[in-house]
Amino acid sequence: MYFVGIDVGLYSVKSVLVDEERILLSRGVVSEEEGSKAAYRVFQEILKEGNIPEDEIASIVSTGMGRKEVAFANEKRTDQVCIARGAYYLFPSARTVLDTGAGGCRAMKLGDHGKLIDFSSNSKCAGGTGSFLEAAARVLQLDVEGIDSLALKAGSVSRVSSYCAVFAESEIISNIHRGFSKESICAGICESIAQRMHDVLRRVRIEKEVVLCGGVATNGTVVKMFEAELDFPVLVPKDPLMVGALGAAIIARDLIR
Amino acid sequence: MIQEFHDWVHNRHDRIEEWKKENKRKVFGYLCCVAPEELIHAAGILPVKLTGSDEPISVVDRHVVHYACPYVRSILDLAGRGVYDYLDGVVTCNTCDIMSRCEYYWRVLSPREKSTILGVEMSPYVLYIKHPEKISGKGVREFLKQEYRIFKQHLEREQKIIIDDDRLSRTVDIYNEHYYLMEEFRAYRKEEDLKVSGLEAFEVEFSSLLMPKEEHNRLMESYLGELSEREPLPDRGLRLLLSGGGIDQFTSQIYRIIEECGGQVVAEDIGVSTSYFCRKIDNTKDPLDAIVEHRLGVHCPHTMTEDRFPNERFEYIKKVLDGNRIQGVIFFVPLYCECRNLEYPKLKEDLREEFDVPTLYLDNDYSHGGLEEAHSRIEAFIEMISG
Numbered sequence: 001m002y003f004v005g006i007d008v009g010l011y012s013v014k015s016v017l018v019d020e021e022r023i024l025l026s027r028g029v030v031s032e033e034e035g036s037k038a039a040y041r042v043f044q045e046i047l048k049e050g051n052i053p054e055d056e057i058a059s060i061v062s063t064g065m066g067r068k069e070v071a072f073a074n075e076k077r078t079d080q081v082c083i084a085r086g087a088y089y090l091f092p093s094a095r096t097v098l099d100t101g102a103g104g105c106r107a108m109k110l111g112d113h114g115k116l117i118d119f120s121s122n123s124k125c126a127g128g129t130g131s132f133l134e135a136a137a138r139v140l141q142l143d144v145e146g147i148d149s150l151a152l153k154a155g156s157v158s159r160v161s162s163y164c165a166v167f168a169e170s171e172i173i174s175n176i177h178r179g180f181s182k183e184s185i186c187a188g189i190c191e192s193i194a195q196r197m198h199d200v201l202r203r204v205r206i207e208k209e210v211v212l213c214g215g216v217a218t219n220g221t222v223v224k225m226f227e228a229e230l231d232f233p234v235l236v237p238k239d240p241l242m243v244g245a246l247g248a249a250i251i252a253r254d255l256i257r
Numbered sequence: 258m259i260q261e262f263h264d265w266v267h268n269r270h271d272r273i274e275e276w277k278k279e280n281k282r283k284v285f286g287y288l289c290c291v292a293p294e295e296l297i298h299a300a301g302i303l304p305v306k307l308t309g310s311d312e313p314i315s316v317v318d319r320h321v322v323h324y325a326c327p328y329v330r331s332i333l334d335l336a337g338r339g340v341y342d343y344l345d346g347v348v349t350c351n352t353c354d355i356m357s358r359c360e361y362y363w364r365v366l367s368p369r370e371k372s373t374i375l376g377v378e379m380s381p382y383v384l385y386i387k388h389p390e391k392i393s394g395k396g397v398r399e400f401l402k403q404e405y406r407i408f409k410q411h412l413e414r415e416q417k418i419i420i421d422d423d424r425l426s427r428t429v430d431i432y433n434e435h436y437y438l439m440e441e442f443r444a445y446r447k448e449e450d451l452k453v454s455g456l457e458a459f460e461v462e463f464s465s466l467l468m469p470k471e472e473h474n475r476l477m478e479s480y481l482g483e484l485s486e487r488e489p490l491p492d493r494g495l496r497l498l499l500s501g502g503g504i505d506q507f508t509s510q511i512y513r514i515i516e517e518c519g520g521q522v523v524a525e526d527i528g529v530s531t532s533y534f535c536r537k538i539d540n541t542k543d544p545l546d547a548i549v550e551h552r553l554g555v556h557c558p559h560t561m562t563e564d565r566f567p568n569e570r571f572e573y574i575k576k577v578l579d580g581n582r583i584q585g586v587i588f589f590v591p592l593y594c595e596c597r598n599l600e601y602p603k604l605k606e607d608l609r610e611e612f613d614v615p616t617l618y619l620d621n622d623y624s625h626g627g628l629e630e631a632h633s634r635i636e637a638f639i640e641m642i643s644g
Contacts, residue, residue: 065633078637116641118615123630 001058001256004046005082005248006039006073008066010103010131013038014245015046018253025050026242035066043072059252063244065103077251079244080108080119086247087211088114091235095207098234099243100197100216102130109204120203126165128196130215133222135165136189139172140182144219147186151221154187168192187221194225201230210234213243259457261476262464266509269467273305274343276469283345283415288332288359289352290533290555291388293405295548297348298470299420299428300412306466307332307341308505309623320365325355327623328503328528328591333359337366346415348408350386352559353596360385380415384408392553392560402549409545425544432538435470438477439534442484446523447580450489455499455522456512462534463504494521495639498583500574500604501590501597503528507623511589511635514628518636519643524581526574527589528557535577558596567600571607578612585642586616587635591623615642 002024007014013035014028027046031038039062047054062070063082070076079099087097088110097108104121105128111117126132130144137144158180160168175185193216201210210230216222217240227233237243265272277284285297286307294304309331316337317330335341349359360383369382386404389397409420442461445453453461461480465473497515499522502508512522525531536554539547553560556573586608590597605616617638621627 078633078640080637081640115644119637119641121634123620 002050002052002056003249003252003256004043004057004060005245005250005252006043006060006062006064006067006070007079007082007242007245007248008035008039008062008064008070009101009244010065012102012241013042013064013066014242015039015042016242016245016249017046017050017052018246018249020253023246023249026239026245028241028245035069036071039066039070040072058256061248061252061255063248074252075255077248080106081116082244082247082251083213084108084110084114084116084119084247085250086243086245087213087237089246089250090237090243091209091211093209094211094235095209096201096204097211097213098197098201099214100129100193100212101214101241102134105129105197105200105214105216107201107204109207118204120200122196122200128193128200129165132165132168133189133193133216133219135169136172139169140176140185142182142186147189148219148221150183151186151190154181154183156181156184156187157191158184158188160188160192190219190221191225193219193222194229197222197226198229206230208232211243212236213240215241259460259480262460262480265464265468266460266506269305269308270340270343273303273467276303277343284343285346285348286341286344287348288329289350289356289388290528290557291350291352291552291559292348292386293408293548293552295425295428295432295538295551296405296409296412296420298431299424300409300416300418302345302412302416303469305344306504307347308503309507310335310340310505311507311510311623311625313624317366320362321355324593326353326591326594327621328505328507328594329355329359331507331623333362333366336363339367341367346381347383348386349383350388351390352388352557353594380411384411388559389553390559390561397553398546398549401553402545405545405549422544425548426540429538429540429544429547431470431474433540434474435465435477436534436537438474438481439465441481442477443531443535445484447582448489449493449582451493451521451523452484452487452489454490454512454516455497456509456516459504459509459512459522459525462531463509465534466504490521492519494519495642496521496523496582496584498522498524498526498574498578498581498586498608499589500526500586501588501594501601502621503591507621508589510628511587511619511621511631514632514635515587515639518632518639520585520587520635520639522587523583524577526556526577531577558600567603570600571604571611574604574608575611583612583614585614585638587638588616588618589631590618590620592620 003018005016012030017025060073061075062073063077067076083099087094099106106121109118158175160171212234217236283302285302288307297304314334317334351357363383371378497520538551619631
């Protein structure tokens with residue numbers, strides 16, 4: 001029997017296929033299609049790749065902000081529940097999880113057996129999220145990866161003090177006008193995101209081990225700066241974008257069990 | 258019966274105006290749970306709770322800062338737009354900083370000419386009552402009684418009557434009957450097999466603050482009879498306490514969202530609501546003394562005792578929750594509400610320790626955009642508790 005988790009996020013749709021024992025496949029697409037179409041396409045692609053007939057899928061769980069659009073899913077679960085489940089599956093020592101995606105930043109506290117016992121998230125502001133990283137990249141005429149590679153070379157940090165993403169963007173522009181190097185501006189952007197992430201995480205009381213996932217976790221500089229904020233290393237999955245979809249797939253498996 | 262409560266809540270301005278025309282009586286609005294509506298009732302005036310709406314703010318920005326409580330801003334906006342023009346008087350008090358300034362704001366936003374003698378209004382359109390900052394300690398009762406005496410004199414001048422002890426005692430009886438019926442109603446919300454949804458209970462309580470008490474009492478008697486025969490709700494939902502915010506149209510949206518997500522509010526600690534109904538007025542005492550005592554017992558985050566921490570508030574919440582078997586607490590706090598936000602960290606810890614239940618904090622700016630975000634979080638919270 002096979003189980004599928006589908007995570008319909010702000011920019012991308014991710015899917016994970018598992019069987020009774022292990023993770024088999026994962027797939028993600030960045031799509032401008034509407035959520036239901038993109039989810040169905042990713043689902044078909046993962047079946048094709050795994051050479052699995054659709055009728056052998058025992059259960060499908062959807063998650064993410066577009067989870068309600070996935071009509072073919074058997075159940076729908078919120079991001080917090082799925083991310084907590086996925087992170088605990090990958091790292092059973094995890095007690096606190098931070099997911100920073102394009103659409104938001106969420107902190108989750110895990111209790112015994114990985115049960116979600118508390119959560120918090122950013123509110124009404126894109127500061128500390130992937131969307132802010134994208135907006136900052138646009139201002140600097142870079143791609144998101146470019147911010148990471150330039151920040152790594154920075155000898156200093158041009159600080160961004162504003163909490164609000166819109167004001168932070170203005171601050172970045174004024175740093176450009178003041179003649180600061182692109183490298184130091186990029187480092188400032190990464191530091192600002194790491195600080196906002198830390199603020200969200202603190203609301204659930206930080207307990208080791210901390211897992212960091214979501215798209216922003218692919219930015220090595222942000223991860224490094226976030227670890228500096230915490231003063232200890234964090235656990236980052238190999239594919240940090242897939243944690244929600246993985247959690248959904250594990251929940252799909254548990255539904256049948 | 259519930260349709261009548263629902264109608265008063267959703268068409269409140271029209272219903273109040275109709276009532277006023279039909280009965281040729283005056284209507285006074287009051288802003289907070291500590292205003293002595295019994296005195297207004299005894300003067301033969303209909304007391305109605307002032308509430309905001311979920312419509313966008315349009316005129317109040319010229320007068321009130323953005324970082325003021327959105328609940329009060331919404332009420333003042335309605336006043337500025339003339340929605341509350343049917344009122345013959347407004348009672349404000351000092352339950353928080355922004356509330357304290359409402360006497361001024363109301364006069365500016367909804368000006369009204371009144372007859373004066375030597376520049377002094379004989380029966381002011383907007384009345385201010387100073388409620389003690391601390392509800393226990395030396396001189397508190399005497400202070401409030403004096404405030405109520407002055408307030409009573411204003412009402413007497415407005416109505417050209419004397420509010421004697423007989424009038425007050427008749428009002429106390431009507432209000433005590435109301436409190437008794439509401440207490441009986443509250444017992445239904447403690448039942449394991451719920452017969453009343455949170456939203457329905459909310460409308461029953463909210464309507465009682467808008468319609469004449471005598472009318473509400475009469476409807477309640479039939480409604481309670483209907484309830485005793487009613488089958489339990491098909492979906493019980495997760496039992497939740499809702500804390501924060503006020504009783505108004507906007508808060509009703511959060512009940513709807515909670516129910517859509519699989520929860521059910523079985524108890525509240527929101528502005529007015531339970532704290533307002535759960536005590537009776539001592540009818541063996543001097544009526545004014547008894548009303549003072551009753552009002553000092555109405556719980557609100559503003560009410561402080563000599564204790565530095567909100568321990569008395571927690572003791573009150575414990576009483577509200579007695580027999581309610583709650584599984585979680587949702588704090589739904591208006592943005593910039595200093596009263597609620599100051600007590601929140603301590604209450605959250607106390608609730609967790611005493612009841613071992615998770616809590617969710619949501620702030621709101623009285624906008625529909627914020628409700629979508631609240632929907633996602635409430636859904637996750639209920640999923641978290643359900644496991």
